[in-house]
Amino acid sequence: MIVPIEDLRREIPLAVEKNKTLSMVTYALSDYGEEVLKILVGSILEKAGRMDLFDIVYTAAKELVVNATKANLKRALFLKLSLNANDPAQYDVGMNYFRGALTEEKLRKYKKTFKEHNLPVVVTLYYSMDVVHIKVKNNFPLLDIEESRIRQKFRQATSFTSLLDFFMEHGDDTEGAGLGLTMVGILLDESGVDRHAFTLYSSEKYGETVARLEIPLSPDYVSKRKVFESEMHGKGQSPDQLRQDFKYNYKQFTRNHS
Secondary structure, eight states, X not given: OOOOHHHHHHHHHHHHHTTOOXXXXXXXXXXXXXXXXXXXXXHHHHHHTOGGGHHHHHHHHHHHHHHHHHHHHHHHHHHHTTOOXXXXXXXXXXXXXXXXXXXXXXXXXXXXXXXXXXXXXXXXXXXXXXXXXXXXXXXXXXXXXXXXXXXXXXXXXXXXXXXXXXXXXXXXXXXXXXXXXXHHHHHHHHTTOOGGGEEEEEETTTTEEEEEEEEEOSTTOOOHHHHHHHHXXXXXXXXXXXXXXXOOOGGGGSOOOO
């Protein structure tokens, strides 16, 4: 059942007032889905008095959703073609098909296929008046070759000082995930948000790949990265040692708002 947009414009701000976690599931982001995402992001930022961040947060969130959908498309095409994605030769064959199906309009045509293969994109927003976290999840882990290529693009992105420079270099690159994800990092950087506010991880244990944005809304907020570094130095542990038992609740590092 599709909820009318006008109803969502009333209901979502009420949920934000109650500090409820917000979530949406999409198979291919339609005009309706884009509007829902705008309402979700806008409702949180409006309550926090940070609508000045709307363009950057919405653009980055949408880019992550589109890239997660592209990752689903890759999985669907490999299944359709009965290709072994762990075989480099077969992976390249699949990528040739994949590159021809990457526009947003073409992505929408695969909505039925995504549903058949249980390939949703789940977006979750949790927040306080000091921070908004946006989590975009696929229900499968990255392949080794995908992780390698994405990490390479992350490293390459640090050499660019602006989105213009990046597009001049990579405007024709349509591999998908790596391109869009590195663009998000540059977009945050250009907007004065620490690039480390954007993270990506893949878990074999939980069978998922997650892209996460951690956008500070006030100078009082202490980021997860800073808390981790502080504990690491305080305990004299290596990053790998601390990761074993590191726990973080963003609400512990925000102001107490009534």
